[in-house]
Amino acid sequence: MTAPSIEYAALLPMIIVLGAGVVGVLVEAFVPRRPRHAVQVGIALLALVAALVQVVRLRDTEIIGAVGSVAIDGPALFLQGTLLVMAIISVMFFAERRIESGGNAFAPAASSLPGSEDERVLVRDRVLQTEIYPLTMFSVGGMMLFPAANDLLVMFIALEVLSLPLYLLCGMARRRRLLSQEAAMKYFLLGAFASGFFLFGAAFVYGYAGSLEFAAIDAALAARVGQEGLLLAGVGLMAVGLLFKIGAVPFHAWTPDVYQGAPSQVTAFMAACTKIAAFGAMLRLFYVAFGGIRTDWQPMLWAVAIITMVVGIVVALTQTDVKRMLAYSSIAHAGFILTALVAVDEVAIAAILFYLAAYGLTTLGAFAVVTLVRDAGGEATHLSKWAGLGKRSPLLAATFGLFLLALAGIPLTSGFVGKLTVFAAAFQGGAMPLVIVGVVTSAVAAFFYVRVIVLMFFSDPAPEGPTVAVPSAWTVVGIGAAVVATIVLGILPGPLLELAEQAAVFVR
């Protein structure tokens, strides 16, 4: 018997990132407290950049590696590259220390009781939370594996590897710790519930096809062996698990609570990266494994896409908290992306790849701006406090305004190009009703984004309003990158669109 062959070069980006996570854990154990933060940030950034370089070097790879369980192809590499760019920016936000006067945005020790003597001592001694960096590395590693997974088992493992560290990260906020812990518990219980559905669905699909590999499942579908009911139940249950991670509507209940309760830097990371990874996995599962029965699952996703867009936008209109508003906006965006997903072709893949990159960078920037508007209790997220912000800090308000316009899909921003390509793909795929719902909800959405802009620029600032913190270079560079990407992808989307089109072929 020969040993199985592993294509280490093709898997190297993931190995680097997960390895950095392991090294980070060792650093926690062996490096003294004082230099630890700098070491952790250095390791994290170095690993992410090295992985990104390796992804670029792999750009034309098309292999199914690790004995059929991992596919390294165009969509996987494009999404891994996108994820790494966003993870780099997220780590830069995590490393910000000026806003909290010497601390970072995380509780010095997540195990200390809120308001206890322990916590006071830790804050007084300026103890820095550094465990977030290895946790982030593990999560990013799982996210990179998720869209590359080519069998049911690896997909489930990747789902858990990306989720478990995120649950912990959500509960680590420095301020408002009760909210943060509550968010972590809600996210954990609902996330574990959803992954239970995913796994049970995977069991049914395996029962139908007799194999875990996507190619074999596809072959079994073509041959029509086994019981149809088993397969349909399996596809439905797996879809529940994935739609939960995406935040599509019947399974969106966690999104606003978790986005609001988690530290805003983590929310930024989660909102951008989880969505990218989950849509990548969903694309591969539904196109490569279940492409043969698309007429069976398309109606389900039609319905989900429509209610996701409508509910996301309508509920966003009534929100009074910036983070909750952005959360519902992210739900609506999941709906927009789903419109393209139901049109099974390469144009749709390219459109989704581009949309994810554009949306992710804008969202990162928007949540990072939220971290800067502060009052005595930490971040001032209530919308009424944002009134007149444009008069107090024009630059910050203009930046946030730009991100909102991009989320609304106004021309000359990346959001517009993204929406255009996604709706065009849906139109070509024959999903005209979806396009109509999408365009109408986008128009309604523009209303509440513009409402915030009007609030910032045309109303008088409250006398005891929030102050705008002056961040260090970490956050400035991160937000700057998001601004540049939002504008450049809006004016010159050609190169990235072309890259997405070249990448839009799954290896089977």
Added chain:
Amino acid sequence: MNPTSYLVLATLLFTIGAAGVLLRRNALVAFMSVELMLNAANLAFVTFARMHGNLDGQIVAFFVMVIAAAEVVVGLAIIVMIFRTRRSASVDDASLLKL
């Protein structure tokens, strides 16, 4: 032995687990129900492996056990943290995050 009865049992366990998550108020009990769902999936995997005569399903069961253990570590950490803060593990008490 008819493998179908194992599938019926697996589905039953999964349903009990799902109902438990939705109906029970204690975070620990809800979490145990999630574990029941994972174990139901394991039973289904092993049964299907037997029906198809290959080992893939049994391998999955091993991996799921390890993942469930990791999930316990993370989940109990979060629930204990909440309990120490609030002296309660009820999911109804944790309701600060609302409109």
